[in-house]
Amino acid sequence: MGIAAEALKDFKGFNPKKLPEVEPLSPGHRACQGCGEILALRQVLKALGENVIVASATGCMEIVTSPFPQTAWRVPWIHVAFENAAAVISGVESAYKAMNRKGKIQQPDVVFLAYGGDGGTADIGLQALSGALERGHNFIYVCLDNEAYMNTGIQRSSSTPYGAMTTTSPPGKKSIGQRTWKKNVAYIAAAHGIPYVATASPAFALDLMNKVKKAAAVPGPAYLHIYSPCPTGWRHETDLAIEVARLAVQTKVFPLYEVIDGKWILSRKIAKPKPVSEYFKVQRRFRHLTEKDIEEIQRRVDEEYEELLRRCAMSGEPQKPEGKETEEG
Amino acid sequence: MGKRVGMEVSIAAAEVVGLCDVDVIAAYPITPQTHIVEHLSELVAEGHLDAEFVPVESEHSAMSTCVGAAAAGARTFTSTSSQGYALMAEICYIASSLRLPIVMAVANRALSAPINIWNDHADMMMSRDTGWIQTVAENGQEVVDLLLHAYRVAEDPRVLLPVIVNLDGFTLSHMIEPIWLPDKEEVDRYLPPYKPKLRLDPRNPMTFGPVGMPEVYTEAKKAQDEAMNGALPVIIEAWGEFEKQFGRAYRPVETYKTDGAEILFLTMGSISETAMTAVDKMRAEGKKVGLVRLRLWRPFPAKELVDVLKRAKAVAVVDRAMAFSTRSGPLCVEVKAALYDHGVSPYVQNFIAGLGGRDVTVEDFEAMAAKTGDGLSKGLPMAYEIVNVRE
Numbered sequence: 001m002g003i004a005a006e007a008l009k010d011f012k013g014f015n016p017k018k019l020p021e022v023e024p025l026s027p028g029h030r031a032c033q034g035c036g037e038i039l040a041l042r043q044v045l046k047a048l049g050e051n052v053i054v055a056s057a058t059g060c061m062e063i064v065t066s067p068f069p070q071t072a073w074r075v076p077w078i079h080v081a082f083e084n085a086a087a088v089i090s091g092v093e094s095a096y097k098a099m100n101r102k103g104k105i106q107q108p109d110v111v112f113l114a115y116g117g118d119g120g121t122a123d124i125g126l127q128a129l130s131g132a133l134e135r136g137h138n139f140i141y142v143c144l145d146n147e148a149y150m151n152t153g154i155q156r157s158s159s160t161p162y163g164a165m166t167t168t169s170p171p172g173k174k175s176i177g178q179r180t181w182k183k184n185v186a187y188i189a190a191a192h193g194i195p196y197v198a199t200a201s202p203a204f205a206l207d208l209m210n211k212v213k214k215a216a217a218v219p220g221p222a223y224l225h226i227y228s229p230c231p232t233g234w235r236h237e238t239d240l241a242i243e244v245a246r247l248a249v250q251t252k253v254f255p256l257y258e259v260i261d262g263k264w265i266l267s268r269k270i271a272k273p274k275p276v277s278e279y280f281k282v283q284r285r286f287r288h289l290t291e292k293d294i295e296e297i298q299r300r301v302d303e304e305y306e307e308l309l310r311r312c313a314m315s316g317e318p319q320k321p322e323g324k325e326t327e328e329g
Numbered sequence: 330m331g332k333r334v335g336m337e338v339s340i341a342a343a344e345v346v347g348l349c350d351v352d353v354i355a356a357y358p359i360t361p362q363t364h365i366v367e368h369l370s371e372l373v374a375e376g377h378l379d380a381e382f383v384p385v386e387s388e389h390s391a392m393s394t395c396v397g398a399a400a401a402g403a404r405t406f407t408s409t410s411s412q413g414y415a416l417m418a419e420i421c422y423i424a425s426s427l428r429l430p431i432v433m434a435v436a437n438r439a440l441s442a443p444i445n446i447w448n449d450h451a452d453m454m455m456s457r458d459t460g461w462i463q464t465v466a467e468n469g470q471e472v473v474d475l476l477l478h479a480y481r482v483a484e485d486p487r488v489l490l491p492v493i494v495n496l497d498g499f500t501l502s503h504m505i506e507p508i509w510l511p512d513k514e515e516v517d518r519y520l521p522p523y524k525p526k527l528r529l530d531p532r533n534p535m536t537f538g539p540v541g542m543p544e545v546y547t548e549a550k551k552a553q554d555e556a557m558n559g560a561l562p563v564i565i566e567a568w569g570e571f572e573k574q575f576g577r578a579y580r581p582v583e584t585y586k587t588d589g590a591e592i593l594f595l596t597m598g599s600i601s602e603t604a605m606t607a608v609d610k611m612r613a614e615g616k617k618v619g620l621v622r623l624r625l626w627r628p629f630p631a632k633e634l635v636d637v638l639k640r641a642k643a644v645a646v647v648d649r650a651m652a653f654s655t656r657s658g659p660l661c662v663e664v665k666a667a668l669y670d671h672g673v674s675p676y677v678q679n680f681i682a683g684l685g686g687r688d689v690t691v692e693d694f695e696a697m698a699a700k701t702g703d704g705l706s707k708g709l710p711m712a713y714e715i716v717n718v719r720e
Contacts, residue, residue: 051531055397066539076529079538080396080423087390091353091397091405092529094381098352099403102379110531128393131386 002261004195004218011217013210020046029072030064034238036229036245037061037144040202041115044142044226047212048111050075053096055089057116057125058082060151061144082116083124086132086141089114093137111216112139117228118159119149122185133192133221140215140222143185146230154233158183161253162300163293164285166233171288181300189223190259196222197259198267202229203245207256207267214258227254235284247279252305263315266308276301331511338469338501339364341508342408342434342494345473347378348516349480350523352403355383355394359413360446361498362436366408388413392420392431399429400537402528404480407431410498411438414452418459424491425460426553427538430483430523431491433461434476437598437649438498439685447686448498450597450649453626454659460553462492462560463626467601469506472496474577477511477519481567484523488560495626497599499686511575519574557628564625581630582637583622586612590619592701593641595634595664597623600647600682600689607694618698623660631667638668643676643705645697649683656713676705682716693717 001009014020024045031038041061045052056062056079065072066079080088093112099105114132116125121143129141148166149155156169160178165171169178190197195218200208208226215222227248229241236244248254251274256267276298280286289297312319334341342365346354354373356366372378381398385391388409395405409417414435424431440451453463462482466472472494479492496502511519527535541549561581568579585601586608587593596604601622611618621637621644623630638644648658655662661679668674678701683689693716704712 053401053529053531063540066536068539068541068545071536071539073536074534076531076534077536078397078400078529080393080427081419084390084393084420087385087393088397088400090383090385090390091355091394091399091403092401093397094353094355094383094394095398095401095403095405098379098381099401102352104352105402107531127386128390131390134386135383 002195003220004261007218008214008260011214014047014206014213016206019209020049022046022049024048024050024052024073024075025065026072026074030067031060032232034231034241036202036241037146038064039241040144040208040226040228043202043205043208044113044115044212045075047209048113048216051109052111052113053092054078055080055085055092055114057085057120059117059120061115061117063151082120084128085114085116085120085125086129089139090132090135090137093139112137113142114139115142115144117150118143118145118147119157122159122183123157130192133189133194133223136220138220140212140224142224142226144226144228146228146233148233150230150233159185163289163297165288166285176293177288186223186225190262192221193262194221194223195219195261199225199227199254199256201227201245201249201254201256203242203249204256211258233285236282240282244279244282247274247282250274251276251279252301253279255305255308257308257312263317264308264311265315265317266312266319269319331509331515333507333509335505336469336508336510337364337503337505338472338496339436339503340368341469341510342472342476342496343368343372344510345476345516346406347372348511348513349477349520350404351378351380351406353381353383353395353398353405355385355391355398355405355407357385357388357391357409357413359388359410361438361502362408362410362413362434364502365434365436369406388417389420392417392424395431396420396424396427396429399424399431400427400529402525402530404523405431406433408434408436410436411440411452414456415440418456421456421459421461423538426549428489428556429491430489432476432479432483433491433493434472435493435495436498436502437495445685446498448500449684449686451651453495454650454652457627457659460490460557461627462490462557462564463495464492465495465597465624465626466501467599467622468501469504469508470577472501473508473510474571474575474579477516478567478571478579481520482560482564485563485567486526488556488563489526490556490560495598501599515574519571561628561630579624581625582633583624584637585620585622587619587621587637587640589617591617591642592698592705593638593644594618594620594694594697595623595638595644595646595660596620597626597660598649600649603689603691604694607691610691611695611698616698629663629667631670634664635667635671635673638664638675639671639673641675643678643701645678645680645701647697648679648681651681651684676701677711678704679713680716681714687717689716
């Protein structure tokens, strides 16, 4: 049995009727109306409770929660720079490890969380993240992926999906919009051979919170890639963040899975997937795409999903059945 | 009791850091700093030092890891040089702004391009405004003493700023010298345990590194400036305590044969020992030449410096780095500003010497003294010259 499986063998998920009441991230922050990212971050923090230290990358979640002299944080939180949240939490974790060992403190059970957006994770912070994962620090890294640099005004990142309009991948006579396919950071994290990797979505809150709880329970690094709809940048209605997040899963655009000790496990099989066009039509960032463009994207989405299924099948782990549409969210 | 050893300066630096009960060391290899962190990793590997040695993937992450560790309340150390220092510079500004008492040894090295691993002060000057306290060593004993002093100053509740000890790459870092190494008991007597005022602790949650809007940013920077100025008396006081315990004296500005000198050299770092030899020789020949060495680079001891320089007719400032287009090296710019601020105007000659590891010899100092004396007596315009450059 691998170290993650060992740590999770008696794992008990949250009871949906008795979710923790604690709100380490308080309301009253300054996120945009309908922000899907802050919902996801709130769910992460609720799952972790109060014995946690948080390191934040520069980005939307940093700026909307910490305008001095106000703070939305009821747990210790540090922001240093854009690209180094994983390195900062490495230092915090190492300090606690050394000081506990040397008897300077008696706080062995603190959980260490670093988070960043997709820019802070897939682009500028990838090196620091890779270093921290490889060194094996006992921490959780959460990428809150809203698929572009939203804080600076919707510029493309390597996590922006093919075809999407951003302010630096504008569609035009000679441009389809984003001309590269989304970088798969969860796969990159898994390639480090760390004990736990998962994707999650705020539309499936219980699944998300259980994955966070697992990430905290496994020793060593854990990586969570969380889909985070951004009404401002994706140009969708402000009451649709959860609906958009759900559609991303139902269309196989953002499949939910775990990698436990290197074994791939689908969190919910999508037996009757919806076409990607249903996901695209509620977001104006895709409205310039032609039917032909959408067909090409559909092919790619299908191929990537098949590839994921192959990884799961090769792992030989029991896979979960299709989740009920109404289960959560 | 400490012991007198013959030891490479980098190894001695690691030994004294190892005696300081450091909790977290984050390090990335770059020449000529490597021997310091190599030896620290050996101390940890052998169980002589109980610390987390974090072998980070870049200097940027080295400083980021130190920031996280220091914010969590740990005593931290790192070391770097040149390009690595440039890479971590972004986080150096944040370390000082967050008032974290990190200690770093910088084995000073030239900046690229062309890539050059040898000694000058380009890296020290690049980071002069990062908000760190910076001292400068001239020999191995001083590296050891200044590192011990660095922790005491950095962690003083009246200071809470990070401290750099600058040592010249190769010409100092790789020399084997006779050094008095203190023992653990002596270190503990001089350096009290680190008791952080604020730390990342779930029992008492704090927000570190929030957004500073225009209505608070200026005040934050003014507070930081006051902290840096307020550090000067504490630095001097800690040197006083050091002298009482160990018998070796340090001052922000140190002098050598300045009595009756008409021409004063101003130097920083290991080149000062060559300058002393040159001054001895010229004094023996009846020339009225003396030497002033800047021990403390930040906070800049302007008044202390002017008090010494104002006694001379001419000052020859030896810079080990360029400040392109200013016709003054970075050190000389500050010296001239300090003199002007205090209404003192000796004849100031600026020499750029020893770039990228080029030797500066006793003869070079003699030539600089001669040029300065000549310019002074003939009333020539104050000059700026790159020494020994091939045109």
